[in-house]
Amino acid sequence: MPRVLTVVMYHYVREFQRSRYPKIKGLEYSGFVRQLNYLAENFTLVRIQDVVDAARENEELPENAALLTFDDGYAEHYDLVFPLLFDRGIQGAFFPPVEPVRDARLLDVNRVHFVLASCDDPAKLSEYVDERVREDQREMQLDTVESYRARWAHPNRFDDAETIYVKRMLQTALPEKLRRSISKELFARFVTNDEAAFASELYISRDQAKLMNSCGMYFGSHGFSHYWLNEVSREKQEREVDLSLDFLRDIGSPVDKFWAICYPFGGWNEELLTVLRKRHCTLGFTTRVAAANLDSDCPLTLPRFDTNDFPQ
Ligand SMILES: [Zn+2]
Numbered sequence: 001m002p003r004v005l006t007v008v009m010y011h012y013v014r015e016f017q018r019s020r021y022p023k024i025k026g027l028e029y030s031g032f033v034r035q036l037n038y039l040a041e042n043f044t045l046v047r048i049q050d051v052v053d054a055a056r057e058n059e060e061l062p063e064n065a066a067l068l069t070f071d072d073g074y075a076e077h078y079d080l081v082f083p084l085l086f087d088r089g090i091q092g093a094f095f096p097p098v099e100p101v102r103d104a105r106l107l108d109v110n111r112v113h114f115v116l117a118s119c120d121d122p123a124k125l126s127e128y129v130d131e132r133v134r135e136d137q138r139e140m141q142l143d144t145v146e147s148y149r150a151r152w153a154h155p156n157r158f159d160d161a162e163t164i165y166v167k168r169m170l171q172t173a174l175p176e177k178l179r180r181s182i183s184k185e186l187f188a189r190f191v192t193n194d195e196a197a198f199a200s201e202l203y204i205s206r207d208q209a210k211l212m213n214s215c216g217m218y219f220g221s222h223g224f225s226h227y228w229l230n231e232v233s234r235e236k237q238e239r240e241v242d243l244s245l246d247f248l249r250d251i252g253s254p255v256d257k258f259w260a261i262c263y264p265f266g267g268w269n270e271e272l273l274t275v276l277r278k279r280h281c282t283l284g285f286t287t288r289v290a291a292a293n294l295d296s297d298c299p300l301t302l303p304r305f306d307t308n309d310f311p312q
Contacts, residue, residue: 001060001063002293002295003054003060003061003065003293003294003295004061004064004065004291004292004293004294005046005051005054005061005065005066005067005291005292005293005294005302006043006064006065006066006067006291006292006305007066007067007069007285007292007302007303007304007305008039008066008067008068008069008304008305008306008307008309008310009069009071009262009285009287009304009305009306009307010027010032010068010069010070010071010081010307011026011027011070011071011072011074012024012025012026012027012074012076013026013027013029013032013070013074013076013077013080013081014026014027014028014029014074014076014080015028015029015080016028021114021117021118022117023116023117023118024113024114024117025113025117025158027307027312028312029076029080031312032080032081032084032307032312033084034311034312035307035310035311035312036084036085036088036090038310038311039066039068039310040088040090042064043064043065043066044062044063044064044065044066045066045067045068045090045091046061046062046065046066046067047067047091047218048067048091048093048218048220048258048260048283049258050062050065051065051067051260051283051294052258052260052282052283054294055282055283055294055299056258056282056299061294067093068085068090068091068092068093069092069093069094069095069262069285069304070092070093070094070095071095071096071222071262071264072095072096072097072100072107072109072110072203072222072226073094073095073096073097073100073101073203073204073209073222074202074203074204075201075202075203075204077092077094077096077204077212078204078208078209078212082212082215082217085217086215086216086217091216091217091218092217092218093217093218093219093220093260094209094212094217094218094219094220095219095220095221095222095260095261095262095285096203096204096209096219096222097222097223097224097225097226097244097264098223098224098225098243098244098247099224099225099226100199100202100203100226101203101204101205101206101209101247102206102247104196104199104200104203104205105199106187106195106196106198106199106202107225107226108170108171108179108180108183108226109171109226109264109265110202111170111183111184111186111187111191111195112166112167112170112171112183114187114190114191114198115166115183115186115187115190115191116163116166116167118190118191119186119190122160122162122163122166123162125162125166125186126153126162126165126166126169128182128185128186129165129166129169129170129182130145132178132181132182133145133148133169133174136178140175140178142174142175142178148165148169148173149165151173152164152165152168152169152173153165158308170182170183171228171265172228172231172265206247206250206251209251210250210251210252213251213252213253214252218253218260219248219251219253220248220253220259220260220261220262220283221241221244221245221248221259221260221261221262221281222244222261222262222264223240223241223244223261223264224239224240224243224244224247225240226264227240227264227267228264228265228267229263229264229267229268229269229272230263230267230268230269230272231267234271234275237271237272237275238275241261241275241276241279242279244261245259245279258282258283259280259281259282259283260281260282260283260284260285261276261281261283261284261285262284262285263284263285263286263287265287266286266287266288268284268286268300268301273300273301276300277300281300282299283299283300283302284299284300284301284302285302285303285304286301286302286303286304287303287304287306288301288303288304289303289304289305289306289309290303290305291303291305292304
């Protein structure tokens with residue numbers, strides 16, 4: 001029997017209707033509960049150790065095996081998801097980046113999400129991005145606005161072209177210093193001036209992660225600062241991975257027995273896999289949408305479904 005695994009990826013799981021940011025794209029808590037019921041009825045929810053054993057020891061997986069993964073370390077993973085999974089004896093695999101959790105620093109990616117959720121028209125934001133690009137073009141040796149747009153302004157299955165353009169420009173396309181300056185300016189204008197307070201509410205804390213780990217949840221790597229790991233130097237890849245392993249050890253994750261990584265934004269390359277193999281990484285999860293086949297897929301590039309691929 002082929003060893004097939006359905007990995008489901010979650011990000012925000014919130015009570016959006018009651019929150020200050022109903023436009024944030026994520027899963028409403030009641031939908032999560034319904035989806036969990038659906039998955040529990042139609043799949044066998046497995047633990048990370050089962051997947052490790054399948055990948056490393058050629059162990060069987062149950063029929064219709066599924067693993068639940070939660071990226072980015074959001075506070076509601078502790079407040080809402082953890083109690084529900086714990087009550088039902090289900091293990092979630094959580095992948096928080098270190099910097100926001102340990103240092104309560106707001107990630108660029110989240111700053112951009114909340115700017116987009118707080119502004120009624122993404123074109124207003126993209127115009128400001130373009131304005132800043134034109135201003136700094138010569139000094140920072142940037143590409144032209146037209147070439148950035150040609151490369152990045154393409155809709156995907158969740159977002160329109162303007163929204164994707166703002167996201168990509170501020171996540172990866174522009175030099176880090178510039179994109180941070182732009183996103184901070186927009187965040188102060190559209191969301192709040194107090195970024196630190198905002199961040200400490202947005203993410204789980206180190207102590208919460210430690211508690212969840214000791215209650216049987218699994219914690220794996222999602223890097224340190226949530227970079228696209230395929231877009232950074234080898235040194236930066238190593239630093240991102242090593243700092244995340246230090247954090248995982250600190251909260252009690254069994255790094256020396258096995259460890260897993262979820263690639264921020266699904267970004268990986270061969271150089272990164274070399275870095276991971278050197279450190280005996282066991283499993284890597286991408287954002288390629290498919291069922292994982294433990295007989296044929298490379299264990300470091302296993303595909304995942306999105307929560308939106310299942311009934312909610
Ligand atoms: Zn992420």
